[in-house]
Amino acid sequence: MIDPWASSSVDYDKLVNKFGIKKFSSVLKDIEDPLPLMTRGVIFGHRDFEKIIPLVNKNKEFAVVSGMMPSGKMHIGHKMVVDQLKWYLKKGGNLSLPIADMESYGARGIDFNQAKEMAVTEYLSNYIALGLDLTDENVLVYLQSEHDPVKNLAFELSKKTNFNELKAIYGFSPSTSISHLYAPIVQVADILLPQIEEYGGPKHVVVPVGVDQDPHIRLTRDISDRFKSKYGFIPPSSTYHRFLTGLTGGKMSSSDPKTAIYLNDSPNEAEKKVKSAKTGGRESLEEQKKLGGCPDQCVVYEMLVYHLIDDDDELKNVYENCKNGTLLCGECKTITAEKMKKFFERLADKREESLEIAKTLL
Ligand code: SF4
Numbered sequence: 001m002i003d004p005w006a007s008s009s010v011d012y013d014k015l016v017n018k019f020g021i022k023k024f025s026s027v028l029k030d031i032e033d034p035l036p037l038m039t040r041g042v043i044f045g046h047r048d049f050e051k052i053i054p055l056v057n058k059n060k061e062f063a064v065v066s067g068m069m070p071s072g073k074m075h076i077g078h079k080m081v082v083d084q085l086k087w088y089l090k091k092g093g094n095l096s097l098p099i100a101d102m103e104s105y106g107a108r109g110i111d112f113n114q115a116k117e118m119a120v121t122e123y124l125s126n127y128i129a130l131g132l133d134l135t136d137e138n139v140l141v142y143l144q145s146e147h148d149p150v151k152n153l154a155f156e157l158s159k160k161t162n163f164n165e166l167k168a169i170y171g172f173s174p175s176t177s178i179s180h181l182y183a184p185i186v187q188v189a190d191i192l193l194p195q196i197e198e199y200g201g202p203k204h205v206v207v208p209v210g211v212d213q214d215p216h217i218r219l220t221r222d223i224s225d226r227f228k229s230k231y232g233f234i235p236p237s238s239t240y241h242r243f244l245t246g247l248t249g250g251k252m253s254s255s256d257p258k259t260a261i262y263l264n265d266s267p268n269e270a271e272k273k274v275k276s277a278k279t280g281g282r283e284s285l286e287e288q289k290k291l292g293g294c295p296d297q298c299v300v301y302e303m304l305v306y307h308l309i310d311d312d313d314e315l316k317n318v319y320e321n322c323k324n325g326t327l328l329c330g331e332c333k334t335i336t337a338e339k340m341k342k343f344f345e346r347l348a349d350k351r352e353e354s355l356e357i358a359k360t361l362l
Pocket of ligand 1: 279280281293294295298299300301318322323327328329330332333
């Protein structure tokens, strides 16, 4: 069982085998201008992405759905979703960005006003500061609770979904509240919304998610089939990215400050947090010089891969110098922390203006 409301460590290979997610590496060669997140294996799996590739390559019509549930702080790991959305927008995709305030109310008990406030100050403003143009005519941002088309569609879809099915997917129990039960159906409606007539009718849709969101994708694909004769729905495609490891070595979590670098942290805090991160270094300097470090188990290296080094050759140098023991963790952390600080300085420069734009969106 993968639980989208819990955090856990993940064996990605097992998921690829067990849940029918296919390896992203098998379609990578067909993408004309892939993202580094794709070539570096951060995006590791997909369903039906081969149907999206020709559209991306030729700038033809497709939609991308990426929800955000206002429930806590955005951290550096969320940046990879924004990087993907920027890429899809450039490739001609129509972005649909639902703010899952009904889900945050149903699953977490967060009040609607609070969720809206959080969506603007924490999520939308950071999306903009990270370089996603939310005012683009091909971008739709909406709150679930204020968007009638999605609420109407969700209600209609719920007719062909029952408790036992949701229980089997999510592990719901008889004491689960109806609003929590209903939240996944609203999310299914979010994903299928770009295919209803009002939004141009049936089309290919891709949903880039962390693998913990796969239950929603499976449910959506099943339900889309049940309404195929009425709406002509095409089952949505999806891609799956790895989680950014937390500073302490587990999952990076919005609710645990020890594990995460938050996007609203100051540049100095971000720098300090990198210096506190778990590395793949050896017990002693002598040992590291002799045996080399373990970049594959290093949170600092992961930050370089996911976010801080664009150039593949530069990244390769870090990897090799770590492995052969010529680069030591102290120096490596200082370089990485400096890169992170600069990244956060650029983000801070854009914060005020981004917030003003975000306030106009809802
Ligand atoms: Fe990680 Fe850098 Fe240390 Fe290697 S040298 S283990 S990449 S911090």
